[in-house]
Structure formats: C-alpha cells, structure tokens
C-alpha cells in the first residue's frame with residue numbers, strides 16, 4: 001500500500017486524548033478513572049461514539065471488554081487486533097493506555113481515508129480494568145479473555161467497600177455470562193498494543209519507537225515473620241527474636257539473588273514492610289513484607305523465588321522466628337511474535353522512523369492476550385520516563401510516529 005500520511009490527523013487525535021482526559025473523577029489535568037465508576041462509563045461512551053462515527057461496529061463482552069470492528073473483505077478470517085485500556089489509577093496522566101486506544105482508532109481512520117480495504121477484519125479492543133486499583137488485580141479484562149482468571153475467581157473479587165465484581169459489572173450494564181469472556185486461541189490472527197514506554201530509554205537515546213520483544217511478568221510473595229516482642233531496653237540481645245532484623249536479612253537476600261541472576265532483566269523489590277507494634281522502644285514482634293520479582297524469563301525469575309524461600313528457611317532456623325511466604329500471583333512472561341516484530345521493523349524503515357528492540361518491564365494487557373494470540377507491543381517515548389502521574393507527557397510528534405507505524409503494521413498484517 002502507499003504510505004499513510006497521518007500527520008494531518010494528529011491534531012484531532014491530541015484533541016480527543018485531551019477530551020478523554022477531562023472525563024475524570026479528579027480536577028483536570030489530573031486523570032482518575034476507576035473501572036465501572038461514573039467517569040469510566042462516560043469515557044467508554046465517548047470512545048464508543050468515536051468508533052461508531054468512524055464506521056466501526058461495536059460490541060462488548062460480559063466484563064466490559066469492548067470490540068470495535070472494521071470488517072474485512074473476508075469477514076470470516078480472524079481479525080488483527082489492536083488496543084489498550086482507558087482506566088486510570090488515582091492521580092494519573094492522560095497517555096497511559098489511552099494512546100493505544102485512541103491511537104489505534106486513529107490508525108484505522110487513516111487507513112480508511114487512504115481507501116485501504118483490509119482482507120482480514122481489524123478489531124480495536126478496549127480492555128476493562130488494566131489497573132488493579134479497584135479489585136487488587138491488574139489486567140482484569142485481558143486476564144479473563146486469556147483464560148488466566150476463571151469466572152468463579154472473578155466472581156469472588158470485591159472492592160474495598162465490599163461490593164462484588166459481579167454486582168458492579170451488572171450495574172455498569174455488562175450482564176452476560178462471565179464464562180463467555182474467554183476467547184479461544186486463534187480468535188486474533190495477531191495483536192499489537194501501542195503504548196507509552198513508561199521508562200526513559202527511548203527519549204534518552206533519541207529514538208522514535210521501541211519494538212517490544214518480550215513482556216516481563218511479576219511474581220508477588222507476601223511474607224509474614226513472627227518473632228518475639230519485648231522492651232527495647234530490658235531485653236538483652238542474646239535471647240532476641242527480632243522480626244525486623246530477620247526481615248532485613250530476607251530483603252538483602254532477595255536483592256542479592258536478583259543481582260546475581262546473570263541478567264539485567266531480573267529485578268526484585270520489597271515495596272511493603274509493615275512493622276508491629278511500630279514503637280521506638282519495642283522490639284518488633286511481627287513484620288509483613290510484600291515482594292515483587294520480575295523477569296522476561298520465567299525460569300530465571302522462579303530461581304530468585306527459590307532463593308528467597310531458601311533464605312526464609314535459613315533465617316527462620318537461625319533466628320528462631322516463624323516465617324510464612326505465600327505466593328500471591330506469578331504470571332508467566334510473554335515473548336513477542338517475530339513476524340509482527342519484523343513487520344513493525346519494516347514499517348519503521350518505510351516511515352523513516354528510528355527504533356530499537358527492547359523489553360517491556362511493566363506488564364500490559366498484551367501479556368494476557370499472548371495466551372490466545374501472537375502479540376507484540378509498540379512503544380513511543382514519554383518525557384523523562386514519567387508515568388502514572390499527572391505530568392505524564394508524550395509529544396504529538398511521538399504519538400504521530402506511533403500511529404503511523406501502527407497503521408502500516410495493521411495494513412500489512414490484515415492484507
């Protein structure tokens with residue numbers, strides 16, 4: 001096909017991103033859009049309206065995943081999918097997720113304007129609740145679509161006010177059977193997610209685009225350490241069972257396991273440390289840690305978890321404290337599809353955009369779509385790598401380059 005020239009459409013896209021950002025539970029420019037809130041429903045209505053205007057047929061599944069389809073000349077073929085999410089954590093910005101949804105729509109509109117007729121359908125997807133804010137679990141919609149979260153487990157999820165997911169989705173108008181959300185492998189021919197990098201690499205290296213080769217996935221452990229409290233002055237060091245001192249050893253053991261994994265892609269963090277009773281003159285009797293270990297290689301990540309379990313056993317034996325470690329979740333990392341990567345690379349070259357191949361250290365809906373379809377992600381830079389903040393920013397030029405390459409890629413894959 002001829003070169004799409006999307007530059008003229010970037011003003012429209014930026015305007016739509018800004019309009020979407022004003023549909024917020026917080027005062028603009030702060031974006032807060034929690035799943036199934038009034039703002040979320042208004043935002044969905046706005047985007048669905050744009051999709052209908054563009055001539056796409058829209059339908060929703062029982063959890064609110066939204067599909068906007070551009071019919072192909074061979075409508076029975078599996079569609080090429082693209083899309084992302086429009087929910088936003090409290091105090092967020094306007095690009096995370098939304099660039100992939102409205103940018104995907106813009107890519108479709110550009111192709112339509114150019115008179116392109118896809119052989120396969122092209123389907124824009126808006127995933128429900130990528131952010132874990134309300135139900136404590138990320139990528140709710142794509143997780144169920146990929147069959148990673150069962151309907152019965154989903155039914156049991158509650159928000160902090162005790163309202164069930166089932167109640168809330170029905171109130172929001174999504175009433176079908178949750179069993180129907182999972183899609184069969186092969187539903188999508190290929191799936192591509194356009195997203196801001198949420199890291200500084202592309203901007204620092206002055207590159208237009210990142211072609212994502214693998215998506216890292218977190219494993220999360222909750223560790224409880226039961227020691228023995230007592231008076232910080234009266235109790236001598238010899239007989240102590242200080243839960244926080246034990247926790248300190250575990251934190252360092254985890255850091256060292258991640259550092260010695262043999263790859264830069266292994267990262268481990270203890271982001272939560274609750275100390276009981278938390279008084280300066282009292283020996284900590286109980287500590288709760290929450291750990292997050294990520295990698296693009298599941299086996300390497302799991303070796304770090306094993307090292308942490310071994311440290312728990314060792315510290316428990318030496319210090320006489322009781323340690324329990326519960327695996328909260330361990331999602332499998334995903335490798336991206338070489339055919340999509342090559343197509344995106346050709347598109348970058350044809351469009352005159354600079355690029356590099358890179359991994360995604362954050363996880364995205366594509367991680368779960370990868371269970372049912374070959375996926376890849378296309379990253380655009382974001383200023384200083386800042387994300388999940390109101391000052392998150394991607395320039396119109398960066399977004400335009402992403403839309404341009406996405407449009408070319410969708411055209412190629414749907415031909």
Ligand SMILES: [Zn+2]
Pocket residue numbers: 085096097130195364
């Ligand atoms: Zn996102």
